[in-house]
Amino acid sequence: MKKIRILIVLVALFVTSGAHAQEQAQGKVYNAETFTLQNGMQVVVIPNHRAPVVTHMIWYRVGAADEPRGLTGMAHYLEHLLFKGTATVKAGDFSKRIRALGGNDNAFTAQDYTAFFESFAVEHLETVMKMEADRMMNTNPPPGDFTSEQKVVLEERRQRTENDPRGFFSEQMKALLFVNHPYGNPVIGWQHEVGALTWPQIQKFYKEHYGPNNAILVISGDITAAQLKPLAEKYYGPLKPIALPAREWTSVPPMIATPELTLHHPQIQQPVFMRLYRMPSLKENKEEGYALSVLQEILDGGAATRFYKSLVVEQKIATDANFSYDGMAISDGTGWLSATPADGVALDVVEKALEAELRKVIKDGVTDQELAEAKQRMQDSAAFARDSLSGPAMVVGQSLASGLTLDDVEYWPQHLDKVTKEQIKAAAAKYLDPDNINRRPYISGYLLPPVAPAAPAEETKPVNGAKQ
Amino acid sequence: MKKIRILIVLVALFVTSGAHAQEQAQGKVYNAETFTLQNGMQVVVIPNHRAPVVTHMIWYRVGAADEPRGLTGMAHYLEHLLFKGTATVKAGDFSKRIRALGGNDNAFTAQDYTAFFESFAVEHLETVMKMEADRMMNTNPPPGDFTSEQKVVLEERRQRTENDPRGFFSEQMKALLFVNHPYGNPVIGWQHEVGALTWPQIQKFYKEHYGPNNAILVISGDITAAQLKPLAEKYYGPLKPIALPAREWTSVPPMIATPELTLHHPQIQQPVFMRLYRMPSLKENKEEGYALSVLQEILDGGAATRFYKSLVVEQKIATDANFSYDGMAISDGTGWLSATPADGVALDVVEKALEAELRKVIKDGVTDQELAEAKQRMQDSAAFARDSLSGPAMVVGQSLASGLTLDDVEYWPQHLDKVTKEQIKAAAAKYLDPDNINRRPYISGYLLPPVAPAAPAEETKPVNGAKQ
Numbered sequence: 001m002k003k004i005r006i007l008i009v010l011v012a013l014f015v016t017s018g019a020h021a022q023e024q025a026q027g028k029v030y031n032a033e034t035f036t037l038q039n040g041m042q043v044v045v046i047p048n049h050r051a052p053v054v055t056h057m058i059w060y061r062v063g064a065a066d067e068p069r070g071l072t073g074m075a076h077y078l079e080h081l082l083f084k085g086t087a088t089v090k091a092g093d094f095s096k097r098i099r100a101l102g103g104n105d106n107a108f109t110a111q112d113y114t115a116f117f118e119s120f121a122v123e124h125l126e127t128v129m130k131m132e133a134d135r136m137m138n139t140n141p142p143p144g145d146f147t148s149e150q151k152v153v154l155e156e157r158r159q160r161t162e163n164d165p166r167g168f169f170s171e172q173m174k175a176l177l178f179v180n181h182p183y184g185n186p187v188i189g190w191q192h193e194v195g196a197l198t199w200p201q202i203q204k205f206y207k208e209h210y211g212p213n214n215a216i217l218v219i220s221g222d223i224t225a226a227q228l229k230p231l232a233e234k235y236y237g238p239l240k241p242i243a244l245p246a247r248e249w250t251s252v253p254p255m256i257a258t259p260e261l262t263l264h265h266p267q268i269q270q271p272v273f274m275r276l277y278r279m280p281s282l283k284e285n286k287e288e289g290y291a292l293s294v295l296q297e298i299l300d301g302g303a304a305t306r307f308y309k310s311l312v313v314e315q316k317i318a319t320d321a322n323f324s325y326d327g328m329a330i331s332d333g334t335g336w337l338s339a340t341p342a343d344g345v346a347l348d349v350v351e352k353a354l355e356a357e358l359r360k361v362i363k364d365g366v367t368d369q370e371l372a373e374a375k376q377r378m379q380d381s382a383a384f385a386r387d388s389l390s391g392p393a394m395v396v397g398q399s400l401a402s403g404l405t406l407d408d409v410e411y412w413p414q415h416l417d418k419v420t421k422e423q424i425k426a427a428a429a430k431y432l433d434p435d436n437i438n439r440r441p442y443i444s445g446y447l448l449p450p451v452a453p454a455a456p457a458e459e460t461k462p463v464n465g466a467k468q
Numbered sequence: 469m470k471k472i473r474i475l476i477v478l479v480a481l482f483v484t485s486g487a488h489a490q491e492q493a494q495g496k497v498y499n500a501e502t503f504t505l506q507n508g509m510q511v512v513v514i515p516n517h518r519a520p521v522v523t524h525m526i527w528y529r530v531g532a533a534d535e536p537r538g539l540t541g542m543a544h545y546l547e548h549l550l551f552k553g554t555a556t557v558k559a560g561d562f563s564k565r566i567r568a569l570g571g572n573d574n575a576f577t578a579q580d581y582t583a584f585f586e587s588f589a590v591e592h593l594e595t596v597m598k599m600e601a602d603r604m605m606n607t608n609p610p611p612g613d614f615t616s617e618q619k620v621v622l623e624e625r626r627q628r629t630e631n632d633p634r635g636f637f638s639e640q641m642k643a644l645l646f647v648n649h650p651y652g653n654p655v656i657g658w659q660h661e662v663g664a665l666t667w668p669q670i671q672k673f674y675k676e677h678y679g680p681n682n683a684i685l686v687i688s689g690d691i692t693a694a695q696l697k698p699l700a701e702k703y704y705g706p707l708k709p710i711a712l713p714a715r716e717w718t719s720v721p722p723m724i725a726t727p728e729l730t731l732h733h734p735q736i737q738q739p740v741f742m743r744l745y746r747m748p749s750l751k752e753n754k755e756e757g758y759a760l761s762v763l764q765e766i767l768d769g770g771a772a773t774r775f776y777k778s779l780v781v782e783q784k785i786a787t788d789a790n791f792s793y794d795g796m797a798i799s800d801g802t803g804w805l806s807a808t809p810a811d812g813v814a815l816d817v818v819e820k821a822l823e824a825e826l827r828k829v830i831k832d833g834v835t836d837q838e839l840a841e842a843k844q845r846m847q848d849s850a851a852f853a854r855d856s857l858s859g860p861a862m863v864v865g866q867s868l869a870s871g872l873t874l875d876d877v878e879y880w881p882q883h884l885d886k887v888t889k890e891q892i893k894a895a896a897a898k899y900l901d902p903d904n905i906n907r908r909p910y911i912s913g914y915l916l917p918p919v920a921p922a923a924p925a926e927e928t929k930p931v932n933g934a935k936q
Contacts, residue, residue: 253658
């Protein structure tokens with residue numbers, strides 16, 4: 001029932017409102033307070049006193065990328081199992097109790113982290129903290145619940161992957177891009193491996209990774225650090241730190257050629273071109289990461305920016321054209337390029353048009369006006385993030401769990417403001433050049449309706465490409 | 469100096485001479501004798517008394533596929549290190565001593581096994597056995613030799629991979645076909661991982677995998693089992709068995725789409741089309757493995773068989789057209805389809821012609837005459853294998869190390885004789901059908917000269933394929 005949500009869109013929230021930023025021009029976005037318990041648990045408080053409610057999030061610095069070889073899906077399955085009971089809370093009762101308090105809860109697993117969150121009236125804070133502290137260390141699902149949850153997880157996979165050609169296709173694109181890297185495995189796990197997992201295997205993973213010194217508590221809402229500290233010490237303070245394994249992951253070797261993946265499938269109505277790039281994450285290279293974030297906005301920041309204006313409005317060859325950069329990762333980040341052709345337009349036409357747009361940035365750079373407008377939009381467009389209850393906790397938690405510091409989050413507008421045209425041009429040339437055969441860490445995907453069974457010969461176009 | 473030789477061609481030797489087979493119609497090919505020492509070491513003797521010489525081979529049931537994640541290249545590097553000394557044989561002296569006896573030696577590493585061999589006059593057998601037993605347990609390279617050998621291995625990799633676009637390209641094809649499977653890693657290892665290996669890491673692997681109960685001794689030549697047994701007991705018998713880890717490897721998940729890999733490279737003069745398939749190995753499915761072996765011979769068994777006759781002689785669109793099946797593997801086997809187009813012919817033309825030939829086999833099957841001739845050729849063409857000194861040891865050792873039994877080798881002609889037209893048709897339909905979108909475990913590769921920089925527009929053909 002709990003869902004995997006790989007928060008690749010969260011970076012869009014990772015900004016502040018224009019008004020707020022101007023008020024605090026040299027100041028912090030969230031004015032978060034932070035302290036660390038003696039057992040190593042980091043705590044962040046984001047005060048918001050508009051209503052007597054809080055969002056309580058625990059971010060564990062463990063995710064699918066930490067799974068042992070051959071045991072994929074374990075981190076996500078374990079996330080489900082944290083709802084399946086301890087000695088004092090029966091299987092399924094965790095969420096029931098939160099709902100009985102008038103709150104709601106959920107959880108998600110990604111490559112780098114696993115997070116659990118609840119939103120509720122602040123008066124229930126101690127009840128929730130007690131329950132979260134309990135399941136951090138004492139999860140022990142009854143065998144029947146372990147087995148039934150395995151079916152739930154496999155059904156979740158079937159719905160998102162086996163029964164969804166686009167999901168299945170994306171999974172394979174990631175696998176072929178992230179060769180020899182844990183990000184090449186799906187967060188939900190390979191079906192045959194998830195289906196074979198046992199509780200002793202998952203329990204070992206749980207004992208190795210779940211503990212206060214591998215967790216970040218982020219609370220946003222009607223509370224201050226001074227108020228929270230004694231509670232955190234009372235409920236989380238007694239938990240013993242664990243011996244943490246190093247997070248050393250394998251990496252992608254250089255590859256000489258660019259792969260293409262083509263799928264004709266009866267469930268695909270509308271062709272789509274997509275290209276997935278490996279790029280530095282913000283953690284790996286902040287300067288390039290900020291530049292790629294602004295470049296995303298310049299290419300695909302609305303109807304007046306390059307991709308939409310050129311492919312949809314002027315050339316009329318596509319119904320959409322997108323680029324998104326996801327820099328929130330402990331290891332490599334990614335970029336997705338995609339477009340849906342207009343009726344009757346071939347996929348390689350939109351592919352070539354996107355490449356032409358990339359070449360323009362690489363050759364001529366972007367304008368002062370584009371740069372200024374993009375920065376302004378990035379600050380304006382997500383005003384809601386600062387003002388919502390759970391949004392800031394989400395942004396701060398994800399950033400910390402992705403290897404950034406609290407200052408990186410607090411001074412995000414200032415970092416964006418420093419991005420120059422030269423940095424954008426250089427990042428585009430380094431990571432998006434379609435003509436640099438020595439460095440093309442990407443894969444192209446062509447998702448297509450089924451091949452027409454009996455088209456007249458003169459209308460048939462080559463399907464797998466004319467290679468010469 | 470020692471070389472990796474992945475013996476994908478050895479299956480061609482894995483037959484007997486026609487005359488010999490007829491003499492022993494219901495008999496064994498090699499008349500090998502076998503016994504097992506008390507410590508678990510298997511011994512096979514293939515008598516051949518034509519000259520007073522022997523080939524001594526030790527096959528370890530460990531290879532690149534057994535390497536821990538992130539430590540690729542370890543099995544092959546260890547093979548090199550077995551020439552770098554023990555307490556009683558100085559680094560480099562092993563091969564020197566063999567040469568001083570008038571013999572020669574070498575070694576090779578594959579995914580499933582590692583083998584060391586020497587050929588020499590039988591009078592020196594005890595000397596060689598003593599040295600092999602010593603390095604099985606006592607290898608301990610001086611630090612300087614460990615480091616210098618790392619440079620040798622990296623240089624070996626550079627020559628075969630980084631400096632050879634075809635080798636580099638093939639490595640990537642295997643990586644993209646064998647997703648989540650150790651066969652996706654190159655035997656020589658990923659460059660950045662080989663360069664980071666340390667002796668303590670390799671020594672752990674050595675202690676875990678090198679021992680008498682993980683070794684097969686195969687001796688061919690002027691000796692009998694009765695003569696060898698006391699010597700084997702004397703030299704190998706005292707070695708203590710080791711606790712062997714299970715050989716449990718991860719496997720390839722189902723994939724929805726068929727990848728293509730294209731490379732335009734200045735060092736490529738002549739375009740090549742290739743397609744790599746995953747198929748059952750002989751160990752995984754003997755009946756299908758035998759059928760695929762005969763199918764290989766029918767498709768690509770010489771100038772009078774289907775591929776050459778059709779593409780080269782009749783259609784004149786290719787200068788060669790090949791299919792080879794490699795069924796010698798503990799896990800999945802592979803099939804390679806490839807063709808070189810004639811001057812001016814596009815790669816997709818030869819690709820489509822190969823696919824048309826496959827469709828013919830799937831639709832109409834093969835003829836009685838083709839089947840009979842293929843079986844006869846397979847028996848006739850490798851008469852030398854039985855008669856050479858080292859050939860039979862190579863075939864027997866590789867077969868046992870690939871999970872087959874001595875009887876599988878001894879009765880190979882009888883197994884081939886039983887293959888039917890129906891089995892061949894069924895195997896082709898199951899593994900080679902280009903039109904079955906539900907089961908296409910293959911990757912297609914297009915290796916091409918550099919793109920011409922300024923061809924006139926009307927002569928330019930699409931390079932990355934026209935997708936619609």
